[in-house]
Amino acid sequence: MSNDTKQNVFEDAAFNIETSAPDGPKFADELRQRYDAALPDDLPVITELISKYLIMRKRDRGDLVQALDEGTSFLLDGTQWESVQDWFWFSDVKDRVDTFALAWVLGAWRVEETGEIVKLEAEK
Known part of the structure; x- marks a missing residue:
């Protein structure tokens, strides 16, 4: 079992996109903004x-x-x-x-x- 949060996993994925795709930095930034604005998965x-x-x-x-x-x-x-x-x-x-x-x-x-x-x- 890991101590990673969903945010940690997301940040690792965004970093990989930033460093490997031509438009990666822009796409990763857009993903971060969407993630920050998104509602939690486990809403009451x-x-x-x-x-x-x-x-x-x-x-x-x-x-x-x-x-x-x-x-x-x-x-x-x-x-x-x-x-x-x-x-x-x-x-x-x-x-x-x-x-x-x-x-x-x-x-x-x-x-x-x-x-x-x-x-x-x-x-x-």
Whole structure:
């Protein structure tokens, strides 16, 4: 087993392209830029309802603690808060809270039902 990261392997490949191909340096630089801008391979996966909830809470400029607060009550596309709460607090609670928190921090996730990747744009 090696201690190489994916980034280490990528950098080795880019270096080899730079040194062996005529347009290698330009191509390797473009690859580095694309790699830096790319989303992680292992995005968190959340349900469509929770995706809508996360988007709504982010747009309201709420914070993660508020988003996880079980005392909050509101309507979300006609779905009562209890459905959101059920997702968090019933079965594999820690995994779901961790998954939600990771999606919150990354600002990107995959919707379970559709496979769609949602990426929130950073506020300016």
